[in-house]
Structure formats: structure tokens, C-alpha cells
Amino acid sequence: DAKTTQPPSMDCAEGRAANLPCNHSTISGNEYVYWYRQIHSQGPQYIIHGLKNNETNEMASLIITEDRKSSTLILPHATLRDTAVYYCIVRSPQGGSEKLVFGKGTKLTVNP
Amino acid sequence: EADIYQTPRYLVIGTGKKITLECSQTMGHDKMYWYQQDPGMELHLIHYSYGVNSTEKGDLSSESTVSRIRTEHFPLTLESARPSHTSQYLCASRSGTGELFFGEGSRLTVL
Secondary structure: OOOOEOOOEEEEEOOOOEEEEEEOOOOOOOOEEEEEEEOOOOOOEEEEEEOOOOEEOOOOEEEEOOOOOEEEEEEOOOOHHHOEEEEEEEEOOOOOOOOOOOOOOEEEEEEO | OOOEEEEOOEEEEOOOOOEEEEEEEOOOOOEEEEEEEOOOOOOEEEEEEOOOOOOEEOOOOOOOEEOOOEOOEOOEEEOOOOHHHOEEEEEEEEOOOOOEEEOOOEEEEEO
16 A cells, blocks of 8 residues: 655644645555544544545545645534544555554644 | 444453453444554554454554454454553454444553
């Protein structure tokens, strides 16, 4: 699975959009970008995933660059409850290593 | 909401005790995983399974063992708990489209 790079921390004001970047320059053609978040010590929660087209669901939007070497998770109107560690992972949905590495992620703090 | 459950949520036991952490999912997923995570630290994969009768060790060496006799059940056992085993243990299963669904975790404290 391709390696990802994320900033260790970010701050965002409540009600504003939170834009979390992820670099995955070694991504291969069949690998998707997945985003998860972990609130405090709960189990990580799946947010969204995509291959090359932008994706949107009720939680967030995912913007993937045309060369697929980076992506941005967008929380359009961040709330205090969005404070969490956000993980970006790249892998093939069917294959890829089972030794899935979450890394350190980005700790997002939403401030009132 | 994901249908994956872990019990117990919290456990405090003495050194030398045998413990089993339970993990069950009702989604019919073949692939299941156990991660270990200390507070504020990264998740480390300790065991995974491709399906019934399949178990593999993950990246982080662990003295625990797992079994997969049924698709929905993936218990983790520590034969003789030690204080170094104090941690949070997270179970997950993987859908056919690659998403991981996690349980709420079992927080183990060994005195």
C-alpha cells in the first residue's frame, strides 16, 4: 500500500470549513484513498473513500487531484464534535497488504 | 451504524490471569483484525484473519492469540496477563469495498 503524509495537527474555527490535506505521491492505479477519524479513544470511524472522482456524503467531501498524488478531506461546517484524529490511507479495496498502517494522522481541533 | 461489537468494554485484572476479549460482527465480513493502541499513540495491527480457520500475525509482536472458528466471531486471548499488556484493543472487520468497521474497543488494565 502506498505511503501517505499528513500534517500532525490543524485548527479550525467552529462553523468554518476544515480542509485536511494528504499526500500520496506513490499511489498506484488501482488504489483508493480512504479517510477515517478517531474521536478520543473510540474505534476509528470510516468517513469516505474515492478513486479519482470527487466524492461527497453526509459527513464530508473528498477532493482528489487529477494526478491522484494528493487529496483533501473537507468538513464543510466543522463542529466541536469534529475534533478528532483524521487518518488518510491508500489501498486497493480488494487486495493490498492486510497489514494496514494508520500512521499518526492529523489531529484536528475545532475551536469555539 | 456498523454491526461490530466488543466485550468487555473495560477490564481490570491481576497479573497472571487468563483473559479473552470478544469481538463479533453481523455483517458477514470475511476479513477481521485486532489492533492495539496506547493512549495518544498509533494503532498497531497485532492479528488478522482472512476468514474461517485463518489467522495471521500483524506488524506488532503480541503475546496474545486469536481464533476464527466462525465468520462472525474473532476472539483474542491472553493466557497470562501482565502489566505490559495494559492497553486498548480494537477489533475491526473489512467490507468488500475495503472500508474497515471498528468496534468501540476493550480497555484492558493489568495490575
